[in-house]
Amino acid sequence: MEALRRLALATGIPLGMKRAATLERELEGVWDAPLAVGQVSLSTRELSIYYGRTLAVDRVSLEFRKGYVTALIGPSGSGKSTYLRALNRMNDTIPDVRTEGQILYRGVDINRPDVDVRFVRTRIGMVWQRPNPFNKSIYENIAYALRFHGVRDRAELDARVEESLRRAALWDEVKDRLHQSALSLSGGQQQRLCIARTIAVEPEVILFDEPASALDPISTAKIEELLYELKKEYTIVIVTHNLQQAARVSDYTAFFLEGRLVEFAPTREIFTRPKDKRTEDYVTGRFG
Numbered sequence: 418m419e420a421l422r423r424l425a426l427a428t429g430i431p432l433g434m435k436r437a438a439t440l441e442r443e444l445e446g447v448w449d450a451p452l453a454v455g456q457v458s459l460s461t462r463e464l465s466i467y468y469g470r471t472l473a474v475d476r477v478s479l480e481f482r483k484g485y486v487t488a489l490i491g492p493s494g495s496g497k498s499t500y501l502r503a504l505n506r507m508n509d510t511i512p513d514v515r516t517e518g519q520i521l522y523r524g525v526d527i528n529r530p531d532v533d534v535r536f537v538r539t540r541i542g543m544v545w546q547r548p549n550p551f552n553k554s555i556y557e558n559i560a561y562a563l564r565f566h567g568v569r570d571r572a573e574l575d576a577r578v579e580e581s582l583r584r585a586a587l588w589d590e591v592k593d594r595l596h597q598s599a600l601s602l603s604g605g606q607q608q609r610l611c612i613a614r615t616i617a618v619e620p621e622v623i624l625f626d627e628p629a630s631a632l633d634p635i636s637t638a639k640i641e642e643l644l645y646e647l648k649k650e651y652t653i654v655i656v657t658h659n660l661q662q663a664a665r666v667s668d669y670t671a672f673f674l675e676g677r678l679v680e681f682a683p684t685r686e687i688f689t690r691p692k693d694k695r696t697e698d699y700v701t702g703r704f705g
């Protein structure tokens with residue numbers, strides 16, 4: 418039970434959840450249909466999020482497309498992380514949070530109480546700021562998540578562990594030490610292992626909450642290269658404080674200020690000819 422509790426904390430997959438399957442039924446034949454690059458996989462309409470009575474995100478509407486990285490930027494406290502966490506219902510784990518408006522995954526609203534958040538989090542994965550591997554072997558970090566999702570066959574487990582590690586650009590560094598503790602890896606390797614663990618359950622969208630802010634420059638560069646590779650197959654949303662990083666890795670940028678979305682545009686436009694004076698002041702370092 419303790420192990421399951423830890424898995425729930427690390428992956429956001431809640432315990433003891435009855436599989437309501439409402440969402441799976443609604444999305445039958447839809448969620449696993451291939452999505453072309455450029456199609457919207459996730460969006461929000463007028464999404465507002467309150468902590469108690471405090472409004473942290475104010476009526477934000479945005480669209481996230483397959484094959485692209487969207488960066489969420491803005492000063493501290495502008496609501497980026499709160500918004501990101503809402504996208505796979507991770508705020509449900511925080512007491513007193515209220516979310517209004519729609520979160521549409523392939524056009525179906527997942528911001529409803531009858532939705533199985535476990536299914537949501539399988540489709541929409543999350544990578545946290547600090548690498549959080551389990552205190553288990555490298556292999557088990559991934560196999561464990563797969564078993565939780567019903568994969569039992571040893572050959573299939575081996576193949577999916579290898580494929581996930583390859584996609585996370587970690588295989589060559591760990592293939593000879595798969596059964597060593599994940600905690601023996603460097604911080605950057607641990608973060609790529611967490612990415613491999615997220616990829617293993619085959620999500621469509623990956624949410625990154627400042628994935629490189631705890632890493633050294635070389636590890637950061639590896640994560641950025643990886644984002645470039647991953648975006649070919651996924652829809653990626655990343656919160657970053659690092660404006661150069663947003664400019665390097667993202668295709669679209671959303672600028673948040675005081676809980677509101679000020680501007681959303683192709684990254685190049687946000688950084689070279691923003692429409693809003695506040696965006697310009699922020700990206701040129703006049704505040705924040």
Ligand SMILES: Nc1ncnc2c1ncn2[C@@H]1O[C@H](COP(=O)(O)OP(=O)(O)OP(=O)(O)O)[C@@H](O)[C@H]1O
Nearest residue numbers: 468473491492493494495496497498499500511658
């Ligand atoms: N668990 C919480 N309980 C109460 N208020 C919270 C909680 N988390 C965030 N807030 C508040 O919500 C607002 C938005 O915070 P959030 O962390 O989403 O902003 P952010 O833009 O991601 O900031 P940072 O870049 O510093 O992480 C802030 O006013 C913050 O104090």
